[in-house]
Amino acid sequence: MKSFSRKELDYRMKPTIRDVAKLANVSISTVSRVMNAPETVVESKKNRVLNAIEELQYKPNALARGLISKKTHTIGAVIPDIRNPYYAEVIRGMEDASKRNGYSLIICNTDRSHNRLFSYLNNFYEKQVDGLLYTSDSMYPDYYSEVKRLRLPVVLVSTHSMEFELPSVKINDEQAAYDAAKTLIDLGHRRIAFIGFELTDSIAGQTRYQGFVRALREHGLESCKDNVVFVDGWSYDPILAAESLVAKCPNVSAVFTASDELAIGLMCYLSERGIRVPDDLSVIGFDNIRMSSMTIPRLTTVAQPMYQIGYRAVEKLHAQINGLNDPVLREQLPHEIIVRASTRRI
Amino acid sequence: MKSFSRKELDYRMKPTIRDVAKLANVSISTVSRVMNAPETVVESKKNRVLNAIEELQYKPNALARGLISKKTHTIGAVIPDIRNPYYAEVIRGMEDASKRNGYSLIICNTDRSHNRLFSYLNNFYEKQVDGLLYTSDSMYPDYYSEVKRLRLPVVLVSTHSMEFELPSVKINDEQAAYDAAKTLIDLGHRRIAFIGFELTDSIAGQTRYQGFVRALREHGLESCKDNVVFVDGWSYDPILAAESLVAKCPNVSAVFTASDELAIGLMCYLSERGIRVPDDLSVIGFDNIRMSSMTIPRLTTVAQPMYQIGYRAVEKLHAQINGLNDPVLREQLPHEIIVRASTRRI
DNA sequence: CTGAAAGCGCTAACAG
């Protein structure tokens, strides 16, 4: 009954459950039990197994486990571009939450390419990931139906979908933009401009512009609503954007930008043109990336809880994977205005 | 001969190779063959299989495959902190190279915790990753022996080891620091200071300080070699570091910092103290992170090819995994001085 | 409480 195809403790091969069983003089089921339900194994055998495991430095093969359990404890994340400090921070939250909940994180950059998006989805499916984190892009119907067909749990991160019933976590972009504009207005500014993301971006583009416009409207400043420059949110040059804005609206006293990078580029451009911030122009950014506290002058901005967004997203995914209760489908985390030195009362 | 434990095309279950075989009316081996060696299958059957695959939207289970092939096409990367713009850029290179070579990337943040480092190593091993990317930390003997014991291919990224025969890719830190200091000296500066990483960091700490000192020595400026402040490379506050330096060396005309973030913090601090860059003080950074081209003034710095470091690291790992020829064990990529506006001739 | 046996989904000899 002895298997000839099997090694006799060949030191070059990774030890398997069989080796442990042999050494401990029990069946492989018993070994399996001490790993998955130790309380069902009698003390004496359990110890023998534990010792064998220790001696062999045995570690279970997750592939074999996953093949049976249908769980890989791995989740896939698609991100537009990890170099963006915003996403870097979000990912950090995802990582920590993943570690906390026993998952590994496979990260993929999409550059918003539809092809890559699908290619990664396919790859995730083949690798049997337990779930998918879909970041900062709107949910396309064809992507949705594919995800649905593959029965892959998903949570949307820094984006959401009204069209589909998908869990998501993000801030309230419209309100955040409103608050930013309101901050400027409360400081006495009446000629305000905006650098935003294109309106085709329904998540960070439209919403923030709408918030900006609502603030203007509520304060009788509707004439400002054309003091706007839109950039492609995925491949913009902050300096160029600044240049366009200054050319288009030379007489404003404050500008709100849809990202801190845009604000930083603007301040760089202004500085080189001899325009002082905040003396000549107030600037308020968006995101509160780390760098924004070291700009010259330090940047006033609306802070997003980036780390928490990532962290919470994993928790939601975990809940979904395990059928746990998760009361709020579309979750909104609070934003906050951080007043620093780039804005002033006028 | 019919298996009762197997479904009859239950729509809720993922299709397996068996379903494809049944539908195409061939054996599972044939299906396997059209996936792995299509040329060995006769056209007619191949088409039937292909159609069945298409109809069922069949996708092979990578776990089952990996269990046999001993390859998961997955690599693990340990990184100190993904939020650091330097690593973010490196990871982007890793990602692209991974995609290119058919790997998925599992990313883990260590915060340089020894525990996390080992815990992730263990996890990688259980998940049967094909190889390991070890970033920016020196190789500890106990870690090395564990990696060795697990027979896990490794490449060191932005770090290297003279003690162990491990492939690595990084720049020449000593020379890069030398060049930075030399740039300042060539500009006429004679009172130069340095903000560096602690000397216990043998990779980015010692080497850069040594390069700095060598430049001083070669130009008879050895008296400057104590114009130095060291920070913990993993948890420093750039503003605090700047404060220390200015307090310690109030009379220097130029400072070289071991990272762009340190330089940015310094410029922020200086600006708030009314010290002008570069008029009163020249500053040269290190890394050339994206932000450094938008600082006020734009930062002169020594550029590391971060993206390429990550990219090349994956290629080296790939070569190692597959026993391909890779002539240079310890690879050094070129750095470059980028002169912008934060330095001036004196 | 414990072992034998049957797979998870797939690849790889090995015969035909």
Place this chain on the structure above:
DNA sequence: CTGTTAGCGCTTTCAG
């Protein structure tokens, strides 16, 4: 060229 048959390493009934 193609089907049959063993497993990869592990979990999970099912008897005992």
